[in-house]
Amino acid sequence: MPATAPAADAPVRTIPLGNAARTRGNVTVLPTHCSTCNLRGVCLPCGLDAAEQQRVGDAVYTRRRVKQGDTLLHAGTGFDSIYAVRSGFFKATVVLEDGREQVTGFHMAGEVLGLDGIATGRHAIDLVALEDSEVCVIPYANFEEPSLQRQLHKVMGRELLRDQGVMTLLGTMKAEERLAAFLLNLSQRFTARGFSPSEFHLRMKREEIGSYLGLSLETVSRLFSRFHEDGLLNVQQKHVRILDIPGLKALMYPVAA
Amino acid sequence: MPATAPAADAPVRTIPLGNAARTRGNVTVLPTHCSTCNLRGVCLPCGLDAAEQQRVGDAVYTRRRVKQGDTLLHAGTGFDSIYAVRSGFFKATVVLEDGREQVTGFHMAGEVLGLDGIATGRHAIDLVALEDSEVCVIPYANFEEPSLQRQLHKVMGRELLRDQGVMTLLGTMKAEERLAAFLLNLSQRFTARGFSPSEFHLRMKREEIGSYLGLSLETVSRLFSRFHEDGLLNVQQKHVRILDIPGLKALMYPVAA
DNA sequence: CGTACCTTTGATAGAGTTCAAGAACGGTGG
DNA sequence: CCACCGTTCTTGAACTCTATCAAAGGTACG
Numbered sequence: 001m002p003a004t005a006p007a008a009d010a011p012v013r014t015i016p017l018g019n020a021a022r023t024r025g026n027v028t029v030l031p032t033h034c035s036t037c038n039l040r041g042v043c044l045p046c047g048l049d050a051a052e053q054q055r056v057g058d059a060v061y062t063r064r065r066v067k068q069g070d071t072l073l074h075a076g077t078g079f080d081s082i083y084a085v086r087s088g089f090f091k092a093t094v095v096l097e098d099g100r101e102q103v104t105g106f107h108m109a110g111e112v113l114g115l116d117g118i119a120t121g122r123h124a125i126d127l128v129a130l131e132d133s134e135v136c137v138i139p140y141a142n143f144e145e146p147s148l149q150r151q152l153h154k155v156m157g158r159e160l161l162r163d164q165g166v167m168t169l170l171g172t173m174k175a176e177e178r179l180a181a182f183l184l185n186l187s188q189r190f191t192a193r194g195f196s197p198s199e200f201h202l203r204m205k206r207e208e209i210g211s212y213l214g215l216s217l218e219t220v221s222r223l224f225s226r227f228h229e230d231g232l233l234n235v236q237q238k239h240v241r242i243l244d245i246p247g248l249k250a251l252m253y254p255v256a257a
Numbered sequence: 258m259p260a261t262a263p264a265a266d267a268p269v270r271t272i273p274l275g276n277a278a279r280t281r282g283n284v285t286v287l288p289t290h291c292s293t294c295n296l297r298g299v300c301l302p303c304g305l306d307a308a309e310q311q312r313v314g315d316a317v318y319t320r321r322r323v324k325q326g327d328t329l330l331h332a333g334t335g336f337d338s339i340y341a342v343r344s345g346f347f348k349a350t351v352v353l354e355d356g357r358e359q360v361t362g363f364h365m366a367g368e369v370l371g372l373d374g375i376a377t378g379r380h381a382i383d384l385v386a387l388e389d390s391e392v393c394v395i396p397y398a399n400f401e402e403p404s405l406q407r408q409l410h411k412v413m414g415r416e417l418l419r420d421q422g423v424m425t426l427l428g429t430m431k432a433e434e435r436l437a438a439f440l441l442n443l444s445q446r447f448t449a450r451g452f453s454p455s456e457f458h459l460r461m462k463r464e465e466i467g468s469y470l471g472l473s474l475e476t477v478s479r480l481f482s483r484f485h486e487d488g489l490l491n492v493q494q495k496h497v498r499i500l501d502i503p504g505l506k507a508l509m510y511p512v513a514a
Numbered sequence: 515c516g517t518a519c520c521t522t523t524g525a526t527a528g529a530g531t532t533c534a535a536g537a538a539c540g541g542t543g544g
Numbered sequence: 545c546c547a548c549c550g551t552t553c554t555t556g557a558a559c560t561c562t563a564t565c566a567a568a569g570g571t572a573c574g
Protein backbone atom coordinates (compact mmCIF):
# COMPACT_ATOMS: atom_id res chain seq x y z
CA MET A 1 0.00 0.00 0.00
CA PRO A 2 1.85 3.10 -1.16
CA ALA A 3 1.61 5.92 1.35
CA THR A 4 0.94 9.39 0.03
CA ALA A 5 3.43 9.85 -2.76
CA PRO A 6 6.62 11.55 -1.62
CA ALA A 7 7.34 14.96 -3.06
CA ALA A 8 8.47 13.88 -6.50
CA ASP A 9 8.47 17.40 -7.84
CA ALA A 10 11.73 18.44 -6.26
CA PRO A 11 13.75 20.58 -8.66
CA VAL A 12 15.87 18.49 -10.99
CA ARG A 13 18.42 20.12 -13.26
CA THR A 14 20.74 18.93 -15.94
CA ILE A 15 24.05 18.01 -14.44
CA PRO A 16 27.43 18.40 -16.15
CA LEU A 17 28.67 15.68 -18.49
CA GLY A 18 31.03 13.20 -16.95
CA ASN A 19 29.20 12.96 -13.69
CA ALA A 20 28.17 9.55 -12.60
CA ALA A 21 24.64 8.77 -11.46
CA ARG A 22 23.61 10.89 -8.54
CA THR A 23 20.76 10.44 -6.16
CA ARG A 24 18.83 13.37 -4.85
CA GLY A 25 16.15 12.49 -2.37
CA ASN A 26 14.34 9.51 -3.83
CA VAL A 27 15.14 10.62 -7.35
CA THR A 28 17.97 9.06 -9.26
CA VAL A 29 19.51 11.41 -11.76
CA LEU A 30 21.72 10.25 -14.55
CA PRO A 31 22.89 11.83 -17.77
CA THR A 32 21.51 10.38 -20.99
CA HIS A 33 22.07 10.78 -24.73
CA CYS A 34 19.39 10.58 -27.38
CA SER A 35 21.88 9.02 -29.76
CA THR A 36 22.27 5.91 -27.63
CA CYS A 37 18.61 5.62 -26.76
CA ASN A 38 16.65 2.82 -28.33
CA LEU A 39 13.58 5.02 -28.57
CA ARG A 40 15.06 7.26 -31.27
CA GLY A 41 12.42 5.99 -33.64
CA VAL A 42 9.35 6.97 -31.67
CA CYS A 43 10.56 9.80 -29.46
CA LEU A 44 11.41 13.45 -29.99
CA PRO A 45 14.22 13.05 -32.53
CA CYS A 46 11.95 11.04 -34.81
CA GLY A 47 11.52 12.95 -38.05
CA LEU A 48 14.71 14.95 -37.82
CA ASP A 49 17.34 14.49 -40.53
CA ALA A 50 20.73 12.95 -39.79
CA ALA A 51 22.55 16.20 -39.01
CA GLU A 52 19.80 17.41 -36.74
CA GLN A 53 19.62 14.07 -34.98
CA GLN A 54 23.32 14.35 -34.38
CA ARG A 55 22.88 17.69 -32.65
CA VAL A 56 19.96 16.52 -30.57
CA GLY A 57 21.81 13.35 -29.72
CA ASP A 58 24.74 15.33 -28.45
CA ALA A 59 22.58 17.08 -25.93
CA VAL A 60 22.52 15.60 -22.48
CA TYR A 61 19.31 14.93 -20.67
CA THR A 62 18.69 14.21 -17.07
CA ARG A 63 17.04 10.93 -16.40
CA ARG A 64 14.68 10.34 -13.57
CA ARG A 65 13.19 7.22 -12.07
CA VAL A 66 9.63 7.14 -10.90
CA LYS A 67 8.44 4.17 -8.88
CA GLN A 68 5.05 2.61 -9.37
CA GLY A 69 2.42 4.71 -7.67
CA ASP A 70 4.65 7.76 -7.41
CA THR A 71 3.78 11.05 -9.03
CA LEU A 72 6.08 12.41 -11.71
CA LEU A 73 4.48 15.80 -11.44
CA HIS A 74 1.58 17.39 -9.65
CA ALA A 75 -0.98 19.77 -11.10
CA GLY A 76 -0.18 23.31 -10.05
CA THR A 77 3.56 22.75 -10.14
CA GLY A 78 5.57 25.30 -12.08
CA PHE A 79 6.43 24.30 -15.63
CA ASP A 80 10.04 24.29 -16.77
CA SER A 81 10.61 20.95 -18.42
CA ILE A 82 8.88 18.38 -20.50
CA TYR A 83 9.37 14.67 -20.06
CA ALA A 84 9.94 11.85 -22.49
CA VAL A 85 9.05 8.40 -21.24
CA ARG A 86 12.00 6.02 -21.54
CA SER A 87 10.30 3.07 -19.99
CA GLY A 88 7.23 2.32 -17.99
CA PHE A 89 3.69 3.57 -18.07
CA PHE A 90 1.90 6.68 -16.84
CA LYS A 91 -1.60 7.91 -16.37
CA ALA A 92 -2.52 11.58 -16.64
CA THR A 93 -5.36 12.88 -14.52
CA VAL A 94 -7.21 16.17 -14.09
CA VAL A 95 -9.02 17.10 -10.92
CA LEU A 96 -12.09 19.26 -11.39
CA GLU A 97 -12.97 22.04 -9.00
CA ASP A 98 -15.54 19.94 -7.23
CA GLY A 99 -13.14 17.08 -6.68
CA ARG A 100 -14.20 14.81 -9.51
CA GLU A 101 -11.19 13.26 -11.14
CA GLN A 102 -10.74 12.12 -14.69
CA VAL A 103 -8.00 10.16 -16.39
CA THR A 104 -7.13 12.08 -19.56
CA GLY A 105 -4.52 9.76 -20.97
CA PHE A 106 -2.21 6.79 -20.68
CA HIS A 107 1.36 7.19 -21.81
CA MET A 108 4.08 4.71 -22.69
CA ALA A 109 7.69 4.70 -23.82
CA GLY A 110 8.62 7.36 -26.35
CA GLU A 111 5.70 9.61 -25.56
CA VAL A 112 6.15 13.16 -24.35
CA LEU A 113 4.55 14.41 -21.15
CA GLY A 114 4.10 17.77 -19.53
CA LEU A 115 3.13 19.85 -22.55
CA ASP A 116 0.06 21.03 -20.69
CA GLY A 117 2.15 23.53 -18.76
CA ILE A 118 3.32 25.56 -21.73
CA ALA A 119 0.36 27.89 -21.91
CA THR A 120 0.17 28.99 -18.28
CA GLY A 121 3.59 28.11 -16.92
CA ARG A 122 1.92 25.75 -14.51
CA HIS A 123 1.03 22.12 -14.99
CA ALA A 124 -2.64 21.28 -15.18
CA ILE A 125 -2.48 17.53 -14.72
CA ASP A 126 -1.06 14.92 -12.40
CA LEU A 127 1.20 12.31 -13.89
CA VAL A 128 1.35 9.05 -11.96
CA ALA A 129 3.51 6.04 -12.80
CA LEU A 130 1.49 2.84 -13.16
CA GLU A 131 4.68 0.79 -13.08
CA ASP A 132 8.29 1.52 -12.28
CA SER A 133 9.28 4.01 -14.94
CA GLU A 134 12.04 6.20 -16.23
CA VAL A 135 11.78 9.55 -18.00
CA CYS A 136 14.14 11.98 -19.68
CA VAL A 137 13.82 15.48 -18.30
CA ILE A 138 14.10 17.99 -21.13
CA PRO A 139 14.33 21.61 -20.00
CA TYR A 140 11.96 23.79 -21.95
CA ALA A 141 14.87 26.17 -22.52
CA ASN A 142 16.44 23.54 -24.78
CA PHE A 143 13.82 24.23 -27.40
CA GLU A 144 15.26 27.55 -28.52
CA GLU A 145 16.89 25.88 -31.49
CA PRO A 146 14.72 26.08 -34.65
CA SER A 147 14.95 22.43 -35.68
CA LEU A 148 13.93 21.32 -32.22
CA GLN A 149 11.21 23.95 -32.13
CA ARG A 150 9.70 22.45 -35.21
CA GLN A 151 9.90 19.08 -33.59
CA LEU A 152 8.13 20.36 -30.53
CA HIS A 153 5.37 21.73 -32.74
CA LYS A 154 4.93 18.33 -34.26
CA VAL A 155 4.74 16.67 -30.89
CA MET A 156 2.19 19.20 -29.68
CA GLY A 157 0.29 18.83 -32.92
CA ARG A 158 0.17 15.08 -32.40
CA GLU A 159 -1.17 15.69 -28.94
CA LEU A 160 -3.89 17.93 -30.35
CA LEU A 161 -4.89 15.16 -32.75
CA ARG A 162 -4.93 12.63 -29.95
CA ASP A 163 -7.16 14.86 -27.87
CA GLN A 164 -9.47 15.27 -30.80
CA GLY A 165 -9.69 11.52 -31.09
CA VAL A 166 -10.65 11.25 -27.44
CA MET A 167 -13.22 13.99 -27.86
CA THR A 168 -14.93 12.17 -30.70
CA LEU A 169 -14.72 8.94 -28.76
CA LEU A 170 -16.43 10.49 -25.77
CA GLY A 171 -18.84 12.50 -27.86
CA THR A 172 -20.11 10.02 -30.39
CA MET A 173 -19.33 6.46 -29.36
CA LYS A 174 -21.27 3.98 -27.31
CA ALA A 175 -19.69 1.99 -24.52
CA GLU A 176 -18.65 -1.05 -26.52
CA GLU A 177 -17.27 1.10 -29.31
CA ARG A 178 -15.22 3.04 -26.79
CA LEU A 179 -13.65 -0.03 -25.27
CA ALA A 180 -12.96 -1.51 -28.70
CA ALA A 181 -11.32 1.74 -29.77
CA PHE A 182 -9.30 1.81 -26.58
CA LEU A 183 -8.00 -1.72 -27.03
CA LEU A 184 -7.18 -1.20 -30.69
CA ASN A 185 -5.33 1.98 -29.83
CA LEU A 186 -3.27 0.21 -27.18
CA SER A 187 -2.60 -2.63 -29.56
CA GLN A 188 -1.36 -0.27 -32.21
CA ARG A 189 0.91 1.60 -29.83
CA PHE A 190 2.39 -1.61 -28.48
CA THR A 191 2.98 -2.78 -32.03
CA ALA A 192 4.82 0.45 -32.87
CA ARG A 193 7.17 -0.33 -29.98
CA GLY A 194 7.90 -3.85 -31.09
CA PHE A 195 5.55 -5.65 -28.73
CA SER A 196 2.80 -8.05 -29.60
CA PRO A 197 -0.25 -6.42 -31.15
CA SER A 198 -2.55 -8.97 -29.61
CA GLU A 199 -1.24 -9.88 -26.20
CA PHE A 200 -0.45 -7.42 -23.46
CA HIS A 201 -0.73 -6.54 -19.84
CA LEU A 202 -3.06 -3.74 -18.83
CA ARG A 203 -1.27 -1.50 -16.41
CA MET A 204 -4.37 0.29 -15.27
CA LYS A 205 -7.37 -0.89 -13.33
CA ARG A 206 -10.95 -1.03 -14.58
CA GLU A 207 -11.75 2.13 -12.74
CA GLU A 208 -9.05 4.04 -14.59
CA ILE A 209 -10.11 2.68 -17.95
CA GLY A 210 -13.65 3.68 -17.12
CA SER A 211 -12.64 7.16 -16.10
CA TYR A 212 -10.71 7.59 -19.32
CA LEU A 213 -13.58 6.30 -21.45
CA GLY A 214 -16.32 8.12 -19.57
CA LEU A 215 -17.81 4.86 -18.27
CA SER A 216 -18.28 3.25 -14.89
CA LEU A 217 -15.85 0.56 -13.87
CA GLU A 218 -18.70 -1.95 -13.84
CA THR A 219 -19.52 -1.24 -17.46
CA VAL A 220 -15.91 -1.78 -18.42
CA SER A 221 -15.83 -5.06 -16.57
CA ARG A 222 -19.07 -6.24 -18.18
CA LEU A 223 -17.82 -5.31 -21.62
CA PHE A 224 -14.62 -7.27 -21.10
CA SER A 225 -16.74 -10.25 -20.14
CA ARG A 226 -18.97 -9.81 -23.15
CA PHE A 227 -16.06 -9.45 -25.56
CA HIS A 228 -14.64 -12.61 -24.01
CA GLU A 229 -17.90 -14.52 -24.46
CA ASP A 230 -18.15 -13.32 -28.03
CA GLY A 231 -14.70 -14.69 -28.78
CA LEU A 232 -13.17 -11.33 -29.50
CA LEU A 233 -10.52 -11.70 -26.82
CA ASN A 234 -9.34 -13.56 -23.78
CA VAL A 235 -9.17 -11.49 -20.67
CA GLN A 236 -8.12 -12.54 -17.21
CA GLN A 237 -7.73 -9.65 -14.83
CA LYS A 238 -5.07 -7.46 -16.42
CA HIS A 239 -3.88 -9.92 -18.99
CA VAL A 240 -5.47 -9.41 -22.42
CA ARG A 241 -5.13 -11.43 -25.58
CA ILE A 242 -7.00 -10.08 -28.56
CA LEU A 243 -8.28 -12.85 -30.80
CA ASP A 244 -10.20 -10.94 -33.42
CA ILE A 245 -8.87 -7.52 -34.33
CA PRO A 246 -11.16 -7.12 -37.36
CA GLY A 247 -14.04 -7.99 -35.10
CA LEU A 248 -13.11 -5.20 -32.73
CA LYS A 249 -12.80 -2.79 -35.62
CA ALA A 250 -16.24 -3.78 -36.81
CA LEU A 251 -17.59 -3.04 -33.34
CA MET A 252 -15.97 0.35 -33.44
CA TYR A 253 -17.54 1.34 -36.72
CA PRO A 254 -20.81 -0.54 -36.62
CA VAL A 255 -22.28 0.83 -39.84
CA ALA A 256 -19.03 1.52 -41.63
CA ALA A 257 -19.51 2.66 -45.20
CA MET B 258 -30.14 27.46 -48.71
CA PRO B 259 -26.38 27.36 -49.26
CA ALA B 260 -25.46 24.99 -52.05
CA THR B 261 -22.40 22.84 -51.52
CA ALA B 262 -19.74 25.25 -50.36
CA PRO B 263 -17.54 26.49 -53.19
CA ALA B 264 -13.90 25.51 -53.10
CA ALA B 265 -12.73 27.89 -50.42
CA ASP B 266 -9.38 26.23 -50.06
CA ALA B 267 -7.84 27.81 -53.13
CA PRO B 268 -4.23 28.76 -52.45
CA VAL B 269 -3.89 32.17 -50.84
CA ARG B 270 -0.52 33.79 -50.38
CA THR B 271 0.73 36.94 -48.79
CA ILE B 272 0.76 39.69 -51.33
CA PRO B 273 3.25 42.59 -51.42
CA LEU B 274 2.65 45.66 -49.31
CA GLY B 275 1.04 48.53 -51.10
CA ASN B 276 -1.39 46.41 -53.05
CA ALA B 277 -5.00 47.27 -52.64
CA ALA B 278 -7.63 44.67 -51.91
CA ARG B 279 -7.68 41.92 -54.49
CA THR B 280 -10.35 39.38 -55.16
CA ARG B 281 -9.48 35.88 -56.15
CA GLY B 282 -12.46 33.72 -56.91
CA ASN B 283 -14.89 34.32 -54.09
CA VAL B 284 -12.07 35.14 -51.70
CA THR B 285 -11.22 38.72 -50.92
CA VAL B 286 -7.61 39.20 -49.99
CA LEU B 287 -6.29 42.28 -48.29
CA PRO B 288 -3.13 43.07 -46.41
CA THR B 289 -3.45 43.59 -42.67
CA HIS B 290 -1.24 44.68 -39.78
CA CYS B 291 -1.38 43.32 -36.25
CA SER B 292 -0.49 46.74 -34.90
CA THR B 293 -3.70 48.32 -36.16
CA CYS B 294 -5.88 45.37 -35.24
CA ASN B 295 -8.25 45.79 -32.34
CA LEU B 296 -7.73 42.18 -31.34
CA ARG B 297 -4.15 42.70 -30.20
CA GLY B 298 -5.27 41.93 -26.67
CA VAL B 299 -6.70 38.48 -27.29
CA CYS B 300 -4.93 37.30 -30.44
CA LEU B 301 -1.46 36.04 -31.25
CA PRO B 302 0.58 39.08 -30.15
CA CYS B 303 -0.96 38.99 -26.70
CA GLY B 304 1.76 38.37 -24.15
CA LEU B 305 4.63 39.66 -26.24
CA ASP B 306 6.60 42.60 -24.94
CA ALA B 307 6.53 46.00 -26.69
CA ALA B 308 9.52 45.43 -28.94
CA GLU B 309 8.27 42.02 -30.02
CA GLN B 310 4.79 43.35 -30.63
CA GLN B 311 6.35 45.96 -32.86
CA ARG B 312 8.03 43.32 -34.96
CA VAL B 313 4.94 41.17 -35.19
CA GLY B 314 2.84 44.20 -35.95
CA ASP B 315 5.11 45.10 -38.83
CA ALA B 316 4.44 41.80 -40.48
CA VAL B 317 1.77 41.79 -43.11
CA TYR B 318 -0.96 39.21 -43.12
CA THR B 319 -3.38 38.26 -45.79
CA ARG B 320 -6.98 38.65 -44.86
CA ARG B 321 -9.72 36.44 -46.12
CA ARG B 322 -13.47 36.69 -45.99
CA VAL B 323 -15.61 33.64 -45.44
CA LYS B 324 -19.33 33.89 -45.94
CA GLN B 325 -21.82 32.22 -43.65
CA GLY B 326 -22.06 28.56 -44.47
CA ASP B 327 -18.82 28.53 -46.42
CA THR B 328 -15.89 26.38 -45.46
CA LEU B 329 -12.64 28.07 -44.48
CA LEU B 330 -10.79 24.81 -44.84
CA HIS B 331 -11.57 21.19 -45.51
CA ALA B 332 -10.17 18.17 -43.72
CA GLY B 333 -7.50 16.55 -45.85
CA THR B 334 -6.29 19.84 -47.27
CA GLY B 335 -2.56 20.46 -47.09
CA PHE B 336 -1.39 22.55 -44.15
CA ASP B 337 0.65 25.65 -44.75
CA SER B 338 -0.98 28.40 -42.76
CA ILE B 339 -2.84 28.99 -39.56
CA TYR B 340 -5.75 31.37 -39.25
CA ALA B 341 -6.65 34.03 -36.70
CA VAL B 342 -10.31 34.95 -36.56
CA ARG B 343 -10.75 38.71 -37.03
CA SER B 344 -14.49 38.67 -36.88
CA GLY B 345 -17.30 36.17 -37.10
CA PHE B 346 -17.82 32.72 -35.77
CA PHE B 347 -16.69 29.25 -36.81
CA LYS B 348 -17.43 25.67 -35.99
CA ALA B 349 -14.83 22.95 -36.25
CA THR B 350 -15.98 19.45 -37.15
CA VAL B 351 -14.38 16.04 -37.51
CA VAL B 352 -15.82 13.32 -39.67
CA LEU B 353 -15.21 9.79 -38.44
CA GLU B 354 -14.45 6.92 -40.78
CA ASP B 355 -17.99 5.68 -40.66
CA GLY B 356 -19.45 9.04 -41.52
CA ARG B 357 -20.47 10.20 -38.06
CA GLU B 358 -19.67 13.84 -37.59
CA GLN B 359 -18.81 15.70 -34.44
CA VAL B 360 -18.42 19.37 -33.71
CA THR B 361 -15.15 19.72 -31.81
CA GLY B 362 -15.21 23.44 -31.18
CA PHE B 363 -16.67 26.87 -31.73
CA HIS B 364 -14.32 29.73 -32.41
CA MET B 365 -14.71 33.48 -32.22
CA ALA B 366 -12.66 36.61 -32.82
CA GLY B 367 -9.06 36.44 -31.68
CA GLU B 368 -8.87 32.67 -31.65
CA VAL B 369 -6.44 30.73 -33.75
CA LEU B 370 -7.56 27.99 -36.13
CA GLY B 371 -5.82 25.34 -38.16
CA LEU B 372 -3.27 24.14 -35.63
CA ASP B 373 -4.49 20.59 -36.18
CA GLY B 374 -2.47 20.37 -39.38
CA ILE B 375 0.95 20.86 -37.82
CA ALA B 376 1.59 17.24 -36.94
CA THR B 377 0.76 15.60 -40.24
CA GLY B 378 0.94 18.47 -42.71
CA ARG B 379 -2.70 17.90 -43.49
CA HIS B 380 -5.74 19.37 -41.81
CA ALA B 381 -7.90 17.00 -39.81
CA ILE B 382 -10.97 19.13 -39.37
CA ASP B 383 -13.45 21.16 -41.37
CA LEU B 384 -13.86 24.80 -40.42
CA VAL B 385 -17.21 26.29 -41.37
CA ALA B 386 -18.29 29.90 -40.85
CA LEU B 387 -21.51 30.21 -38.87
CA GLU B 388 -21.79 33.86 -39.84
CA ASP B 389 -20.00 36.12 -42.30
CA SER B 390 -16.44 36.11 -41.02
CA GLU B 391 -12.97 37.34 -41.66
CA VAL B 392 -9.65 35.68 -40.83
CA CYS B 393 -5.98 36.57 -40.99
CA VAL B 394 -3.96 34.02 -42.91
CA ILE B 395 -0.61 33.50 -41.21
CA PRO B 396 1.82 31.35 -43.17
CA TYR B 397 3.40 28.70 -40.99
CA ALA B 398 6.77 29.79 -42.35
CA ASN B 399 6.37 33.04 -40.44
CA PHE B 400 6.95 31.22 -37.22
CA GLU B 401 10.68 30.75 -37.67
CA GLU B 402 11.40 33.69 -35.40
CA PRO B 403 11.99 32.61 -31.76
CA SER B 404 9.68 35.11 -30.07
CA LEU B 405 6.84 34.11 -32.35
CA GLN B 406 7.70 30.46 -31.88
CA ARG B 407 7.22 30.84 -28.19
CA GLN B 408 3.93 32.56 -28.86
CA LEU B 409 2.82 29.69 -31.05
CA HIS B 410 3.66 27.28 -28.27
CA LYS B 411 1.48 29.23 -25.93
CA VAL B 412 -1.39 29.21 -28.36
CA MET B 413 -1.04 25.49 -28.90
CA GLY B 414 -0.73 24.98 -25.18
CA ARG B 415 -3.95 26.88 -24.66
CA GLU B 416 -5.59 24.65 -27.22
CA LEU B 417 -4.37 21.59 -25.33
CA LEU B 418 -5.92 22.94 -22.15
CA ARG B 419 -9.16 23.67 -23.95
CA ASP B 420 -9.29 20.14 -25.31
CA GLN B 421 -8.68 18.81 -21.85
CA GLY B 422 -11.59 20.82 -20.59
CA VAL B 423 -13.83 19.35 -23.26
CA MET B 424 -12.59 15.87 -22.43
CA THR B 425 -13.51 16.24 -18.78
CA LEU B 426 -16.81 17.76 -19.77
CA LEU B 427 -17.64 14.80 -21.98
CA GLY B 428 -16.16 12.27 -19.62
CA THR B 429 -17.55 13.28 -16.25
CA MET B 430 -20.48 15.67 -16.62
CA LYS B 431 -24.18 15.02 -16.96
CA ALA B 432 -26.30 16.74 -19.57
CA GLU B 433 -27.36 19.76 -17.54
CA GLU B 434 -23.83 20.29 -16.25
CA ARG B 435 -22.54 20.21 -19.80
CA LEU B 436 -24.95 22.82 -21.05
CA ALA B 437 -24.29 25.02 -18.04
CA ALA B 438 -20.56 24.74 -18.62
CA PHE B 439 -21.04 25.52 -22.29
CA LEU B 440 -23.06 28.66 -21.59
CA LEU B 441 -20.66 29.88 -18.92
CA ASN B 442 -17.76 29.33 -21.26
CA LEU B 443 -19.43 31.32 -24.02
CA SER B 444 -20.32 34.04 -21.54
CA GLN B 445 -16.74 34.30 -20.38
CA ARG B 446 -15.35 34.44 -23.89
CA PHE B 447 -17.82 37.12 -24.91
CA THR B 448 -16.90 39.10 -21.82
CA ALA B 449 -13.20 38.93 -22.68
CA ARG B 450 -14.08 40.52 -26.01
CA GLY B 451 -16.02 43.37 -24.52
CA PHE B 452 -19.49 41.97 -25.10
CA SER B 453 -22.19 41.38 -22.56
CA PRO B 454 -21.54 38.40 -20.27
CA SER B 455 -25.23 37.69 -19.97
CA GLU B 456 -26.88 38.41 -23.27
CA PHE B 457 -25.82 36.99 -26.59
CA HIS B 458 -26.88 35.39 -29.79
CA LEU B 459 -26.14 31.73 -30.34
CA ARG B 460 -24.68 31.31 -33.77
CA MET B 461 -25.13 27.56 -33.85
CA LYS B 462 -28.22 25.41 -33.89
CA ARG B 463 -29.31 22.97 -31.22
CA GLU B 464 -27.99 20.08 -33.24
CA GLU B 465 -24.50 21.58 -33.30
CA ILE B 466 -24.53 22.33 -29.60
CA GLY B 467 -25.64 18.77 -29.01
CA SER B 468 -22.92 17.36 -31.19
CA TYR B 469 -20.33 19.41 -29.35
CA LEU B 470 -21.63 18.37 -25.95
CA GLY B 471 -22.22 14.74 -26.81
CA LEU B 472 -26.00 15.10 -26.49
CA SER B 473 -28.97 14.85 -28.80
CA LEU B 474 -30.51 18.06 -30.06
CA GLU B 475 -33.71 17.23 -28.21
CA THR B 476 -31.89 17.02 -24.91
CA VAL B 477 -30.31 20.40 -25.54
CA SER B 478 -33.69 21.90 -26.35
CA ARG B 479 -35.30 20.40 -23.27
CA LEU B 480 -32.51 21.68 -21.06
CA PHE B 481 -32.90 25.18 -22.43
CA SER B 482 -36.58 24.99 -21.61
CA ARG B 483 -35.86 23.71 -18.14
CA PHE B 484 -33.26 26.39 -17.42
CA HIS B 485 -35.81 28.91 -18.61
CA GLU B 486 -38.52 27.53 -16.31
CA ASP B 487 -36.08 27.52 -13.42
CA GLY B 488 -35.35 31.19 -13.95
CA LEU B 489 -31.72 30.64 -14.84
CA LEU B 490 -32.06 32.31 -18.22
CA ASN B 491 -34.38 33.56 -20.92
CA VAL B 492 -34.06 31.76 -24.19
CA GLN B 493 -35.96 32.37 -27.37
CA GLN B 494 -34.56 30.46 -30.31
CA LYS B 495 -30.99 31.70 -30.63
CA HIS B 496 -31.26 34.65 -28.32
CA VAL B 497 -30.03 33.93 -24.80
CA ARG B 498 -30.05 36.11 -21.73
CA ILE B 499 -28.50 34.57 -18.66
CA LEU B 500 -30.23 35.66 -15.47
CA ASP B 501 -28.40 33.68 -12.84
CA ILE B 502 -24.74 33.01 -13.46
CA PRO B 503 -24.06 31.69 -9.93
CA GLY B 504 -27.02 29.38 -10.41
CA LEU B 505 -25.46 27.96 -13.57
CA LYS B 506 -22.15 27.51 -11.79
CA ALA B 507 -23.91 25.66 -9.02
CA LEU B 508 -25.45 23.36 -11.62
CA MET B 509 -22.04 22.72 -13.08
CA TYR B 510 -20.48 21.70 -9.81
CA PRO B 511 -23.40 20.16 -7.97
CA VAL B 512 -21.51 19.00 -4.90
CA ALA B 513 -18.81 21.62 -4.96
CA ALA B 514 -16.53 21.50 -1.96
C1' DC C 515 -47.59 33.71 -48.47
C1' DG C 516 -45.74 29.29 -48.75
C1' DT C 517 -42.08 26.14 -47.95
C1' DA C 518 -38.17 24.27 -45.73
C1' DC C 519 -35.73 24.19 -41.72
C1' DC C 520 -35.34 24.51 -36.91
C1' DT C 521 -37.18 24.01 -32.39
C1' DT C 522 -40.17 22.33 -28.96
C1' DT C 523 -42.64 18.86 -26.53
C1' DG C 524 -44.48 14.19 -25.56
C1' DA C 525 -44.13 9.12 -25.16
C1' DT C 526 -41.35 5.17 -25.17
C1' DA C 527 -37.42 2.35 -24.86
C1' DG C 528 -32.74 1.31 -24.13
C1' DA C 529 -28.17 1.93 -22.49
C1' DG C 530 -25.49 2.67 -18.69
C1' DT C 531 -25.21 3.95 -13.67
C1' DT C 532 -25.70 2.88 -9.10
C1' DC C 533 -26.09 -0.07 -5.24
C1' DA C 534 -24.85 -4.35 -3.41
C1' DA C 535 -22.60 -8.66 -2.52
C1' DG C 536 -19.58 -12.21 -3.47
C1' DA C 537 -15.21 -13.98 -5.83
C1' DA C 538 -10.48 -13.65 -7.24
C1' DC C 539 -6.15 -11.87 -6.76
C1' DG C 540 -1.74 -10.16 -4.67
C1' DG C 541 1.04 -8.89 -1.16
C1' DT C 542 2.50 -9.45 3.80
C1' DG C 543 3.75 -11.53 7.83
C1' DG C 544 3.81 -15.40 10.66
C1' DC D 545 4.62 -22.20 2.59
C1' DC D 546 0.31 -20.89 4.06
C1' DA D 547 -3.25 -17.88 6.04
C1' DC D 548 -4.94 -13.38 6.13
C1' DC D 549 -6.20 -8.86 4.64
C1' DG D 550 -7.15 -5.20 1.51
C1' DT D 551 -7.86 -4.23 -3.06
C1' DT D 552 -9.68 -5.16 -7.45
C1' DC D 553 -12.84 -7.49 -10.33
C1' DT D 554 -17.18 -9.66 -11.53
C1' DT D 555 -22.02 -10.20 -11.64
C1' DG D 556 -26.95 -9.24 -10.52
C1' DA D 557 -31.04 -6.17 -9.97
C1' DA D 558 -33.26 -1.83 -9.89
C1' DC D 559 -33.39 2.61 -11.37
C1' DT D 560 -32.18 6.95 -14.00
C1' DC D 561 -30.88 9.48 -17.56
C1' DT D 562 -30.75 10.29 -22.22
C1' DA D 563 -31.67 8.76 -26.99
C1' DT D 564 -35.02 7.81 -30.20
C1' DC D 565 -39.29 8.22 -32.55
C1' DA D 566 -42.99 11.14 -33.63
C1' DA D 567 -45.68 15.18 -34.39
C1' DA D 568 -46.82 19.86 -33.98
C1' DG D 569 -45.51 24.73 -33.62
C1' DG D 570 -42.26 28.64 -34.96
C1' DT D 571 -39.30 31.12 -37.74
C1' DA D 572 -36.82 32.72 -41.57
C1' DC D 573 -36.47 33.43 -46.24
C1' DG D 574 -37.40 33.35 -50.90
